[in-house]
Amino acid sequence: MKKLFAEFFGTYWLVFGGCGSALFAAGIPDLGIGFVGVSLAFGLTVLTMAYAVGHISGGHFNPAVSIGLWAGGRFSAKDLLPYVVSQCVGAIAAAATLFFIWSGKAGNIIDNTKAGAFASNGFDDFSPDKYSMMSCFLAEFILTMFFLLVILGATGKFSHVKFAGIAIGLALTLIHLISIPITNTSVNPARSLSQAIFAGGTPLSQVWLFWLAPIAGALAGGFIYKNLLHQHNPE
Structure with a gap:
C-alpha cells in the first residue's frame, strides 16, 4: 500500500504542479x-517527487x-494495474483540486x-499550433519512447543512480519544450485523462490518442533498451 500511496501522491504533484503552472502562471501579463x-x-x-518517494515505489507517476x-524487464506485471489505478486516481484528484481553485x-x-x-x-x-492527428501521434510516441530510454538508462545497475532524478526531470522538461505547441504535451495518460x-x-473524445501513443512509445522504449542497450556487465 505504501507503494500505491507514493504513486498517488507523486502523480498528484505532477498534475497539480505542471498543469497548475499552465492554468495559473503561464499567461499572467508581464510576469x-x-x-x-x-x-x-x-x-x-518529477525531479522533486523522485527524490521524495522514488525509493518507495520507484517513482513512476505515469x-x-x-x-x-x-x-524493459524492470517491473512486475502483477503490479501494473494497481500502479495505473493509483496514478489515475492521483491525477484526477489533482485536477479536481485545480478545478476548485x-x-x-x-x-x-x-x-x-x-x-x-x-x-x-x-x-x-485542438492542437495548440494545429498539428494533425498523425503528427501528434508520432510526437507523443517518439517522446515517450526516448523518455523510457532515459529512465531505464539513468536507473540501470551500472548508472549513477543518485543523479537519476535529475536526468529524468530534465528529460521531461525537454519533452515539454519540444511538444507543448504540438499536443500541449502528454507522454502521460493519467495526466491527459484527468484534465x-x-x-x-x-x-x-480525443484522449484516446494520449493513451495509445504514449503506451506504444513506452513499449518500444522498453523493448529497445532491454534488447539493444542493456548491459549485463560494465564495459
Missing part, C-alpha cells in the same frame, strides 16, 4: 512564466512509464471549444 516555465514546472515535479518499465476566480470558465482547455491535450484543431475529464467535449 507570466510562459511555456518555458510550464516545461520546467513539469520537470521539477501509466506509460510503468508499462515501459515492465517491457480555478473556479474561485470570477470569469474563469473552461471553454472546451478551444485548444488547451483546462490544460488538456489535443490534435487537429480531459474536467474539460469535457472534444478534449475528452
Whole structure:
C-alpha cells in the first residue's frame, strides 16, 4: 500500500504542479512564466517527487512509464494495474483540486471549444499550433519512447543512480519544450485523462490518442533498451 500511496501522491504533484503552472502562471501579463516555465514546472515535479518517494515505489507517476518499465524487464506485471489505478486516481484528484481553485476566480470558465482547455491535450484543431492527428501521434510516441530510454538508462545497475532524478526531470522538461505547441504535451495518460475529464467535449473524445501513443512509445522504449542497450556487465 505504501507503494500505491507514493504513486498517488507523486502523480498528484505532477498534475497539480505542471498543469497548475499552465492554468495559473503561464499567461499572467508581464510576469507570466510562459511555456518555458510550464516545461520546467513539469520537470521539477518529477525531479522533486523522485527524490521524495522514488525509493518507495520507484517513482513512476505515469501509466506509460510503468508499462515501459515492465517491457524493459524492470517491473512486475502483477503490479501494473494497481500502479495505473493509483496514478489515475492521483491525477484526477489533482485536477479536481485545480478545478476548485480555478473556479474561485470570477470569469474563469473552461471553454472546451478551444485548444488547451483546462490544460488538456489535443490534435487537429485542438492542437495548440494545429498539428494533425498523425503528427501528434508520432510526437507523443517518439517522446515517450526516448523518455523510457532515459529512465531505464539513468536507473540501470551500472548508472549513477543518485543523479537519476535529475536526468529524468530534465528529460521531461525537454519533452515539454519540444511538444507543448504540438499536443500541449502528454507522454502521460493519467495526466491527459484527468484534465480531459474536467474539460469535457472534444478534449475528452480525443484522449484516446494520449493513451495509445504514449503506451506504444513506452513499449518500444522498453523493448529497445532491454534488447539493444542493456548491459549485463560494465564495459
